[in-house]
Amino acid sequence: MTEPEGPTVSRGAEARLRKVDWWGFPALLKERDAKAYRPKALDEKLRRERTRTEVRLLVDARRLGVRTPILYDIDVERHRITMEELPGPTLRHLLEDPVLPFDSLERAVRAFGVALGRLHAGGISHGDLTSSNVIYPEGPERAPAFLDLSMGSRSPGVEELGIDLHLVEEDLKALHPRSDALVRAFHAGYADGNPAGEKTVRARAKAIRGRVRYA
Ligand SMILES: Nc1ncnc2c1ncn2[C@@H]1O[C@H](COP(=O)(O)OP(=O)(O)O)[C@@H](O)[C@H]1O
Ligand SMILES: [Mg+2]
Structure with missing residues (x-):
């Protein structure tokens, strides 16, 4: 493969994303950077592992x-x-959009809850669930897609699932003044997507919140 061309669209803590053309389709090439502070062998191993995990979980x-x-x-x-x-x-864009009607935002958050519930019910945790890792390809009223799954797990315990939920609750609280209604919409969606696990996972998220607060 030749060196990828195209403008850098995002440069995060871990990876650089470049816009490329894939046989005519708009695509992104995500490349994990070397970390100078990690010993080289460990750095190689971690970057490979995360690349592999991301690919498996995407699929x-x-x-x-x-x-x-x-x-x-x-x-x-x-x-x-x-x-x-x-x-x-x-x-994240939706939460910060000043002109998006609140009921559209509520529906978007609910749809996100459903999608996460399905992911969890299917035995996958996300592992880095910030609002920048959720995208709405068909607009805010339709099901969103998940990005950046490299910290996820295919055999998560309740703790990993609880952490996913906890991170969402924290993000909603930090980014929106009417977060109570949004958290309720999120939980309602989650219960739809993961009816069997909802109680246990929410209880764990609550315990995690308590631990974080009094740590
Ligand atoms: N497949 C994609 N389609 C559209 N935007 C994407 C895609 N993947 C990543 N992005 C955008 O790039 C940002 C960073 O990508 P991400 O995979 O989350 O890497 P990082 O490890 O830097 O967080 C995302 O928050 C999103 O805005
Ligand atoms: Mg990300």
């Missing part, structure tokens, strides 16, 4: 009917994946 989530970007290519040696570029705002 496994889709199998559950939970939307994720289509995987186009993977280069484990160079810690790169090429995936479909999804259009649309992230949940």
